[in-house]
Amino acid sequence: MKYSLKRIGDEVFVTLRGDVTEDSEGTLNELKAKIEVARVYIDGEKVDLINSVGVRVLTAFANALRKSKISFCYSVASVALVEAFNLFIGLCNPDEVEKIAVPIHCSYCDRDGYQIYPASEVLGWSDAGITVACPHCSKGAGVTTDLDSYTYFLKG
Numbered sequence: 001m002k003y004s005l006k007r008i009g010d011e012v013f014v015t016l017r018g019d020v021t022e023d024s025e026g027t028l029n030e031l032k033a034k035i036e037v038a039r040v041y042i043d044g045e046k047v048d049l050i051n052s053v054g055v056r057v058l059t060a061f062a063n064a065l066r067k068s069k070i071s072f073c074y075s076v077a078s079v080a081l082v083e084a085f086n087l088f089i090g091l092c093n094p095d096e097v098e099k100i101a102v103p104i105h106c107s108y109c110d111r112d113g114y115q116i117y118p119a120s121e122v123l124g125w126s127d128a129g130i131t132v133a134c135p136h137c138s139k140g141a142g143v144t145t146d147l148d149s150y151t152y153f154l155k156g
């Protein structure tokens with residue numbers, strides 16, 4: 001996993017990229033040491049994979065921020081992150097995420113992908129008949145996840 005960090009005033013914008021695994025512990029500790037502000041936005045759109053040890057180190061990172069009274073939120077959470085949030089309660093609280101990637105499949109161009117929506121908006125969707133704009137051809141693509149389970153962690 002790699003990260004980049006940009007500080008603007010009292011806020012820090014972090015971008016995570018790649019796989020969160022046992023190898024990410026040192027990286028996240030280094031990142032935590034660089035955060036000395038009250039508010040952190042984490043862009044997790046490019047987190048491709050998070051394994052079970054990755055969950056543990058990312059939870060430790062989140063808890064360290066909470067303990068230091070640093071408020072953080074995922075400005076975007078990838079599909080891999082959202083799936084982990086649903087399996088491991090405490091990894092991300094409902095108020096710690098702004099937008100989530102929703103997995104989709106487009107039958108017009110036969111491609112899988114995702115679209116990003118505000119978490120609160122997705123929470124209001126029902127499974128029946130949700131179509132979103134395909135990022136490739138702009139036609140209607142179908143959501144390929146069970147929305148009720150996919151938004152489970154948002155329900156507190």
Ligand SMILES: [Zn+2]
Pocket residue numbers: 106107108109110111134135136137138139141
């Ligand atoms: Zn398409």
